[in-house]
Amino acid sequence: MIELTRREVLKGMAGLGAAGALPHILSGSAQAQTTKKRELVVAQGGDISKFDPHFSTSSNDIRVSFNIFDNLTSRHPNGKLYPGLATEWKLEGQTTYRFKLRPGVKWHNGDPFTSADAKFSIERTYDAAAKTMVATALSTIDRIEAPDPLTLVIHTKKPDPLLPARLAFYGGQVVPKKYLEAVGNDAFNAKPVGTGPVRFVSWVKDDKLVLEANPAYWGGKIDADRVVVRSIPEAAPRIAALLKGEVDVITQLPPDHGERVAGNSATKVQGALYAGLYVLAVNSKRPPLDNPLVKQALSLAIDRDAIVKELWRGRGIVPSGPIAKGDNHFDPSLPPLAYNPTEARERLKKAGYKNEEVFIETTVAYVSNDKTMAEAIVAMWRDAGINAKVEVIEYSVRAQKNREKSFKGMFWSDPTSTLGDPDGMMWRLLGPGGPQDYWRQPRFDELGNAARFSVDEKFRGGAYREMTKIFLENFPWIPVIQPYEDYGVQKYVEWTPNPNQQFEIRRFNFKFHRA
Amino acid sequence: MRGFLPFLGHRLFRALIALWLVSTVVFVVMRLSGDPVPLLLPPDAPHSEILRVRAELGLDRPLPTQYGVFLGNVARGDFGRSIHFREPAFRVVLGYLPATFELGLTAFGLAVVIAVPIGLLSAMRRNSFLDHASMGLALVGQSAPTFFLGILFILLLSLKAGLFPTSGRGDWTHLVLPALTLGAFSMASIARLTRSAILEVLRADYIRTARAKGLSELLVVAKHTLKNAAIPIVTITGLQFGTLLGGAVVTETVFSWPGIGRLAIQSIYNRDYPVVQCTVFLSAAMFVVINFLVDVSYGLLDPRIRSH
Numbered sequence: 001m002i003e004l005t006r007r008e009v010l011k012g013m014a015g016l017g018a019a020g021a022l023p024h025i026l027s028g029s030a031q032a033q034t035t036k037k038r039e040l041v042v043a044q045g046g047d048i049s050k051f052d053p054h055f056s057t058s059s060n061d062i063r064v065s066f067n068i069f070d071n072l073t074s075r076h077p078n079g080k081l082y083p084g085l086a087t088e089w090k091l092e093g094q095t096t097y098r099f100k101l102r103p104g105v106k107w108h109n110g111d112p113f114t115s116a117d118a119k120f121s122i123e124r125t126y127d128a129a130a131k132t133m134v135a136t137a138l139s140t141i142d143r144i145e146a147p148d149p150l151t152l153v154i155h156t157k158k159p160d161p162l163l164p165a166r167l168a169f170y171g172g173q174v175v176p177k178k179y180l181e182a183v184g185n186d187a188f189n190a191k192p193v194g195t196g197p198v199r200f201v202s203w204v205k206d207d208k209l210v211l212e213a214n215p216a217y218w219g220g221k222i223d224a225d226r227v228v229v230r231s232i233p234e235a236a237p238r239i240a241a242l243l244k245g246e247v248d249v250i251t252q253l254p255p256d257h258g259e260r261v262a263g264n265s266a267t268k269v270q271g272a273l274y275a276g277l278y279v280l281a282v283n284s285k286r287p288p289l290d291n292p293l294v295k296q297a298l299s300l301a302i303d304r305d306a307i308v309k310e311l312w313r314g315r316g317i318v319p320s321g322p323i324a325k326g327d328n329h330f331d332p333s334l335p336p337l338a339y340n341p342t343e344a345r346e347r348l349k350k351a352g353y354k355n356e357e358v359f360i361e362t363t364v365a366y367v368s369n370d371k372t373m374a375e376a377i378v379a380m381w382r383d384a385g386i387n388a389k390v391e392v393i394e395y396s397v398r399a400q401k402n403r404e405k406s407f408k409g410m411f412w413s414d415p416t417s418t419l420g421d422p423d424g425m426m427w428r429l430l431g432p433g434g435p436q437d438y439w440r441q442p443r444f445d446e447l448g449n450a451a452r453f454s455v456d457e458k459f460r461g462g463a464y465r466e467m468t469k470i471f472l473e474n475f476p477w478i479p480v481i482q483p484y485e486d487y488g489v490q491k492y493v494e495w496t497p498n499p500n501q502q503f504e505i506r507r508f509n510f511k512f513h514r515a
Numbered sequence: 516m517r518g519f520l521p522f523l524g525h526r527l528f529r530a531l532i533a534l535w536l537v538s539t540v541v542f543v544v545m546r547l548s549g550d551p552v553p554l555l556l557p558p559d560a561p562h563s564e565i566l567r568v569r570a571e572l573g574l575d576r577p578l579p580t581q582y583g584v585f586l587g588n589v590a591r592g593d594f595g596r597s598i599h600f601r602e603p604a605f606r607v608v609l610g611y612l613p614a615t616f617e618l619g620l621t622a623f624g625l626a627v628v629i630a631v632p633i634g635l636l637s638a639m640r641r642n643s644f645l646d647h648a649s650m651g652l653a654l655v656g657q658s659a660p661t662f663f664l665g666i667l668f669i670l671l672l673s674l675k676a677g678l679f680p681t682s683g684r685g686d687w688t689h690l691v692l693p694a695l696t697l698g699a700f701s702m703a704s705i706a707r708l709t710r711s712a713i714l715e716v717l718r719a720d721y722i723r724t725a726r727a728k729g730l731s732e733l734l735v736v737a738k739h740t741l742k743n744a745a746i747p748i749v750t751i752t753g754l755q756f757g758t759l760l761g762g763a764v765v766t767e768t769v770f771s772w773p774g775i776g777r778l779a780i781q782s783i784y785n786r787d788y789p790v791v792q793c794t795v796f797l798s799a800a801m802f803v804v805i806n807f808l809v810d811v812s813y814g815l816l817d818p819r820i821r822s823h
Contacts (some may be wrong), residue, residue, distance in 0.1 A: 244673065
């Protein structure tokens with residue numbers, strides 16, 4: 001119904017910018033790089049839908065739930081796992097993990113945190129009666145014991161090298177057993193109680209969420225008394241709110257707006273290399289995409305450097321394969337995916353390509369720059385002699401096609417590395433029965449399965465190297481870019497974004513510069 | 516007011532038919548447009564999960580059954596539970612209504628207070644500078660896309676001049692820019708229509724008579740013109756009021772104003788059937804009520820209509 005895309009805003013803003021209305025508007029107090037503020041205001045592109053962390057995986061929700069709640073383990077912005085509500089853990093044998101829990105932690109309502117909460121919380125995620133939206137997140141678990149209040153023993157069905165990583169991401173937020181059982185799901189969702197650095201105060205939908213600092217937080221009280229989360233859906237007003245100093249941090253800063261934020265004396269751009277890739281996922285069952293040579297040609301005909309430079313203003317890197325930079329088993333010796341249109345034509349000839357139509361069904365702003373990139377890529381493909389076409393589909397149509405696996409050719413996907421490991425990315429999505437299972441190769445499947453259930457990292461490294469090789473011959477995804485996820489931040493805020501969209505406001509990660 | 520009760524009964528009956536039709540169309544169109552479940556679950560959720568959640572939400576039942584349940588519930592004022600928020604849809608929509616009324620009423624007030632006098636003055640000073648300037652502005656107001664206008668206001672009046680906040684809801688300063696943006700189109704429409712309605716009346720014989728018998732221009736306008744030009748003005752004003760209350764999708768999105776227009780559009784994207792149905796039903800109901808009030812006001816304004 002609204003045909004207003006981000007693009008149009010940008011055009012509007014560009015026009016106004018040209019008219020001289022824009023930069024260097026701020027002066028005086030806004031230029032201060034220190035602050036006396038006790039309130040952190042964050043603006044994101046969409047509102048929260050639910051507070052119960054087991055009922056949502058949307059990025060707008062988890063930015064909040066990872067701060068109201070804690071996980072047993074915690075993935076910091078540097079990509080490494082750290083203690084959370086568990087202080088240490090070790091693998092005993094192949095399938096048993098023993099977690100030591102943090103003593104003295106209290107829920108926001110004053111109840112003590114114990115292993116009974118952790119057991120209840122994890123079991124709740126896959127309990128059929130609880131009907132959560134994260135039923136598969138921790139389904140490798142067979143059973144859990146809580147022998148004493150500060151010990152948790154988890155038995156997995158098969159060896160699971162990634163259990164501590166799984167517990168750090170969605171589904172792993174620990175909820176309070178006693179409170180939840182007393183008030184029920186709805187009341188808990190309306191008034192959540194966690195152990196995290198902020199506690200819930202009030203929420204007016206699509207207006208603002210108010211949180212206050214938990215003074216007794218085990219990780220130390222954060223450097224603010226209150227945190228306010230606002231939703232400003234359009235990029236232009238979101239940036240205006242930052243430039244005017246109404247908000248301290250904005251999420252989803254489009255790459256072509258970075259210069260405005262960086263060029264303003266009071267604000268800066270803060271980015272994290274996305275823990276994942278933007279890829280064109282391929283329906284490899286549809287001819288001519290069932291022919292690996294055609295897919296190799298498609299990949300070779302994309303000038304990714306130009307896309308990074310022109311469409312992303314340099315805010316991204318060219319991927320080398322299916323594993324995101326920063327993940328376990330990423331191979332730094334692999335070269336970036338090559339651009340060679342001559343070779344692309346050769347492979348098309350070898351493939352016996354007969355000018356069949358090749359489609360990209362693109363969304364608009366499902367991932368940033370999707371439509372623009374699709375148009376650019378199709379132009380590159382046509383130059384290489386491929387009969388390529390773009391079709392635009394709406395987000396929920398994409399969801400439907402995704403479920404029915406009925407895409408006509410290629411479609412945008414932004415596989416997130418949920419576990420900092422290829423298992424949580426390529427194998428989760430491309431594996432047999434996965435949501436992007438359009439292509440099978442016996443050796444690839446054998447290795448993916450073996451790596452999933454092995455606790456021998458050396459073996460896993462070898463398996464992912466070989467899988468990468470098979471991937472680069474078959475291209476079940478055509479990786480396009482690993483972008484930076486940029487935030488606009490006031491200079492008086494010191495904060496490091498997390499590559500996987502967790503938005504951690506904790507003492508180790510956030511501070512106001514004081515005069 | 517002879518026959519007012521039958522008139523009322525007739526209107527009420529037609530209103531119910533209209534509401535039933537609107538609800539049915541929304542019900543059918545929403546279900547044709549897609550499934551909410553894949554949007555709720557993580558992208559890697561297996562098919563069995565999707566089936567389970569569909570069954571939980573009652574979406575696995577045949578459409579006629581779902582429709583029967585829906586109609587029965589609506590008759591009792593129950594619009595079901597929001598799929599997205601997991602709370603009663605009616606309560607969700609109710610939470611958004613105050614913001615919508617606040618913005619809609621302000622925009623409407625601004626539009627009427629500014630547009631009617633401008634239209635009147637333009638008609639009385641036809642072809643003057645005032646007439647040309649205000650009708651030119653009205654043309655801009657009618658043709659400038661709301662989106663462009665909103666961003667323009669933010670950049671000029673908020674960011675550059677620093678007069679108002681950029682977005683969000685709060686004290687009265689938060690209200691100015693969205694109300695101006697939202698009211699611009701209505702203002703322009705009302706001003707132009709007021710001008711032409713007044714011009715029409717000013718050409719009438721009885722005005723010539725009034726002037727001929729030596730009445731002052733002020734009296735001519737106040738006593739003879741305004742009341743006779745009122746019907747088209749009240750009609751367009753009423754319709755504009757309905758539109759303003761029906762939710763202002765674009766304005767609310769640009770200014771992140773928490774009103775039902777924004778709720779409606781997000782609920783459509785989320786395929787949150789119950790919330791969409793409830794929003795549309797309430798908007799349609801408001802429209803029906805306003806139309807009814809406009810109809811009744813005709814009777815008050817024009818004795819000829821009353822006697823029919």
